[in-house]
Amino acid sequence: MSHPFERELSAYLDAEISPAEADEIRRHLDGCPSCQTRLEAFRETKRLLGALDAPAPPPDFEAGVLAKLAQPTRPWWLGRPRPTLALAAAALAVVLVAVPIVRDHQTRLRAAEVGPDLFMRAAVQSAAEDPFLDRAYIGLVSTDANLRLAGEDPRGGRR
C-alpha cells in the first residue's frame, strides 16, 4: 500500500472509513515511521483544537475598549491587550484547520449520496447500445439522476 492521503488519515482518526480500509491503513502504519509521525501530528493537532477553551475577558475589558475607542491615535490592533490577540489568533487557527476538515467531511457525504445516481446514469447511457432497451426508460432514469445530482427529489419536494 502506498502512503495514505491526509484526508484518509483524517477519516481514519475520525473512524469515518470502513473496517477494511482501517485495517489496511493500520497495517501500513505498522511499517511506516513517517506515516506514524504524520498521524501523531494530526492526532495532536486535533487534540489541541479540542482542548481549546474560550478564555473569559478580564473584568475591565469592556471599559478599557470603550476608553481606547475614545482615543483614536494608534492603529486599533496595536492597542489590543495580548489576551485578546491570542484569542483572535486561536479563533483564526480553528477556522483555518476546521473548515477544510468539515468541508472534506461534507464532500465525502455528498459523494456517497450522489455517486449511485451518477453511476446509474452513466451505466444506462452506456447500455443504450442495446437496441431493445426502452428509450423512455433510459430517459426516465437519466432525468431522475439529473435531479438527484442537483439535490432535488425526482418526484417533487426538496431533499
Next chain:
Amino acid sequence: MSWLALLALAAVLTTAAPVASQTGPRQPTPDGVTIEQVVRHAALAPQIVDYEGTKILSVLRGAEMETVTLNEAHKRPARTRLDFLSPEGVAGRILIDDGLQAWHYEPRLHMVFVGPSLGPMTDAPLSFPIERYGARWLGTEEVIGRPTAVISLWPRAGGRERRLWIDRTTGVALRVEERDPADGLVLTAYFTRISFGLNLPPALFQPRPPAGARIVTQAEVTGPVLPLAVLERGVGFPVRVPQTLPGGFALLGGVPVRDGPVLAAHVQYSDGARVISLFVAPAGRFGPSGRGDAVAALGPGARTAVVGSMRLVLWDGPRTRLTLVGPLPLAELIALASAVGKAAP
C-alpha cells in the same frame, strides 16, 4: 414502406455486418421469415421510420412498480423527444435528444440540464449478437389495432427474458416486457396510440430553453473508451477489475467520470448487446452510503438497488469504493463483485 421492403433493407444491411451473418435463430415463423430476420428488422426500425405516440412505462423501483405516462416522438435516425405527462411529479418534464446532446427541462425547478446524448446512433443494431440469445416465436397479437409478431429473447448465458411485440409493418416494438428470474416483471412499456411515417418536423426536436431558465451543463464523458492502463494514468489511482466475467462478456475499456466531488473510473464490459459498468473510485472520497438495501455477502456498508432493468451493487474494497451496474440478475452482479481483485481460477 412495406413489411417486405423493410425486410429487404434489413437483409442488405445485415449482410454488411460480419457478425450478423454468422449464426442465429433460423426458426421460420408462420410469416415465412425467420425470427432472426424479425429481430433485426426491429433493431433497425428506429433508423427507418418516424413515429409519435403515447406510451405507458412501468418500472420496478425497489419493491414497487412505478407507472409513468409520456408522449414519445422519434425522428430517424437518432432523434428522440419525450414529454412526460404523469404522475404529477414528472408532468411537464421534457427530454430532447438529437443523437449528440441530451437536453432535459424540469418545469418544477425551471432548470435545463444539458449533457451527452442518451442514445447516440451506433452500428449496434447491425451487430446485435442474436446468436448469443435464445429466441422463441410466441405468435401474433394485435396491439392498439395493429398486428404484431410476439418474440421472446433471453441470453443463452442466463438472465432476463425480454418479450417484444413487433409491429409487422414498421418493425417498431409496440410493447416490451422484461422478466427477471428472481423479481418477475421488472419493466413494461407499451404504446396506447401511435402514428407512423409522419416525417416529423425537425423543430420538434430543437431545444428551446424557456426564458429565464437556469441552464446546468453536465460533466461529459471525457473522450473515447480507453485501455485500462491509460485509464489508470488518467484518473490517478489503481483500477481493480474482476478477473472472471459472466459468459459472453468481454472488457471494452473505460472512461473517467467526473461530477462535482466524484471522480471515478468507469470500466465497461459487453456481450455485444448488454453492457455492465464497473465504477472504481478512491474510498477516501466517499462517506458511508445509506441508499438501497444492505447486502451482507460483500461486507459492511455494501448496498444494492433496483431500477427497472438495471441493478446496482456498491461495496468497499481496500481503499476503494466500487459500484457495479448492469441488466443482470442481482445474484450474478454480486458474484461478479466478489470476483473483483481475485486472481483468475
